[in-house]
Amino acid sequence: MDPELNRYILLNEKKGLIPGYPKSMVDILGNNIAAVYGPTHKYIRNNLLSLVGTPLVKNLLPKLDEYMRILLSDWDCKTIDIQDKTMEVSLIFTFFDRINHDIKSNVSEMAFLVQFKQIAEAEWSSIYDRFKTEFDKLYVGTISLPIYLPGTNYHHGFKARINVTKILAELMERRRASAATCDDMLEHLLRDVDTSTTYKLNDVEIIDQIVTILYSGYETVSTTSMMAVKYLHDHPEALQQLREENFAIRNRKKAEEPLDWDDLKSMKFTRSVVYETLRLATVINGVLRKTTDDITLNGFVIPKGWRIYVYTREINYDPILYPEPFKFNPWRWLDGKLESHNYFLVFGGGTRLCPGKELGVAKVSTFLHYFVTTYRWEEVGGEEIVKFPRVEAPNGYHINVKKI
Numbered sequence: 001m002d003p004e005l006n007r008y009i010l011l012n013e014k015k016g017l018i019p020g021y022p023k024s025m026v027d028i029l030g031n032n033i034a035a036v037y038g039p040t041h042k043y044i045r046n047n048l049l050s051l052v053g054t055p056l057v058k059n060l061l062p063k064l065d066e067y068m069r070i071l072l073s074d075w076d077c078k079t080i081d082i083q084d085k086t087m088e089v090s091l092i093f094t095f096f097d098r099i100n101h102d103i104k105s106n107v108s109e110m111a112f113l114v115q116f117k118q119i120a121e122a123e124w125s126s127i128y129d130r131f132k133t134e135f136d137k138l139y140v141g142t143i144s145l146p147i148y149l150p151g152t153n154y155h156h157g158f159k160a161r162i163n164v165t166k167i168l169a170e171l172m173e174r175r176r177a178s179a180a181t182c183d184d185m186l187e188h189l190l191r192d193v194d195t196s197t198t199y200k201l202n203d204v205e206i207i208d209q210i211v212t213i214l215y216s217g218y219e220t221v222s223t224t225s226m227m228a229v230k231y232l233h234d235h236p237e238a239l240q241q242l243r244e245e246n247f248a249i250r251n252r253k254k255a256e257e258p259l260d261w262d263d264l265k266s267m268k269f270t271r272s273v274v275y276e277t278l279r280l281a282t283v284i285n286g287v288l289r290k291t292t293d294d295i296t297l298n299g300f301v302i303p304k305g306w307r308i309y310v311y312t313r314e315i316n317y318d319p320i321l322y323p324e325p326f327k328f329n330p331w332r333w334l335d336g337k338l339e340s341h342n343y344f345l346v347f348g349g350g351t352r353l354c355p356g357k358e359l360g361v362a363k364v365s366t367f368l369h370y371f372v373t374t375y376r377w378e379e380v381g382g383e384e385i386v387k388f389p390r391v392e393a394p395n396g397y398h399i400n401v402k403k404i
């Protein structure tokens with residue numbers, strides 16, 4: 001829990017502190033970015049950065065904006081399980097770039113499904129169903145005990161990984177056979193659009209990258225979006241300021257005009273709300289490392305092959321860094337100093353600093369932009385939200401939504 005030691009470990013992978021994720025995760029996620037180190041990690045990471053890194057957020061914003069409008073367009077006078085809905089926020093636009101405007105009227109469709117149908121036409125809806133079912137099993141399998149017996153989550157997850165691979169391989173085959181070009185991540189991976197990357201990924205690596213992107217951005221973005229709604233509900237003064245900031249942007253734009261990069265950069269209070277939510281409702285409690293040799297840390301010898309849980313959660317509640325640490329106070333982030341603090345490890349650090357950081361913040365911010373400028377809401381009430389060991393609403397988080 002020592003912030004200095006945690007930071008040292010994150011910054012010193014080269015000294016033999018490599019990722020040490022559990023067997024279930026490695027077996028099911030494959031030889032992905034979290035399982036590799038050294039030069040292999042470098043090229044896999046560079047490729048990922050070319051798909052989801054900060055400079056890309058600028059290009060991805062118009063689509064993100066469009067999908068978010070669609071996702072939020074039919075919530076009026078409904079009771080929404082925000083936990084369920086924000087899952088869709090996290091999945092938005094991983095694969096597919098175009099939206100079929102004809103199906104906008106059927107907007108209760110999940111954003112992911114909308115994208116699937118659009119790209120793949122008639123037969124894709126069946127692929128979507130298969131994919132989502134398998135992906136959910138895969139997800140649960142990665143956090144299970146690695147006991148390969150029929151009926152266990154690990155066994156289901158293992159099988160699901162085989163099926164996900166099969167579905168993605170089919171998808172790639174079709175895309176390669178198609179003469180049409182798309183402007184999405186899959187296209188980028190297949191056609192090697194990025195000429196700055198000298199290393200060309202093989203098909204197995206491409207599939208690993210797709211699974212990694214879906215996996216890493218899934219719970220992080222959705223839980224943060226849900227918790228931001230919760231904190232804003234409980235703190236009307238913060239909601240008021242957030243609304244003012246976002247209405248000011250809407251008022252200087254035409255109704256259908258999407259958010260652009262300058263808007264996003266100007267949303268300082270929105271960003272502060274996202275950061276304060278990430279701090280208070282810690283989605284990733286820590287990261288795992290493994291020693292490649294005996295190593296001395298703070299006077300203790302950690303033997304070769306031991307795992308270290310770099311537990312970063314408690315740093316978020318350090319009263320010296322964050323006075324009144326359990327108070328939701330987005331204003332503490334406004335001057336930007338805390339974001340660059342040495343002990344701000346919400347997105348990890350060193351060579352593994354989250355490559356999807358700005359994309360994740362952009363997704364939650366765009367969601368909040370449209371949510372608070374379109375709707376007001378009340379909690380149905382009586383539902384519990386647990387913050388440890390996982391942030392979740394065991395029975396959902398239901399709100400009654402009305403157009404402003």
Ligand code: HEM
Nearest residue numbers: 033052216217220221284287346347348352354355356360
């Ligand atoms: C907004 C919420 C997010 C949080 C709090 C978060 C947090 C983190 C943390 C703590 C790590 C470090 C893991 C380690 O050191 O082993 C990490 C790595 C990573 N994140 Fe995120 N993340 C978020 C969003 C995303 C999104 C949206 C994506 C992708 C679209 C993404 C992709 C990744 C990948 C691929 C890695 C591995 C990097 C590497 O090993 O080099 N993350 N993230």
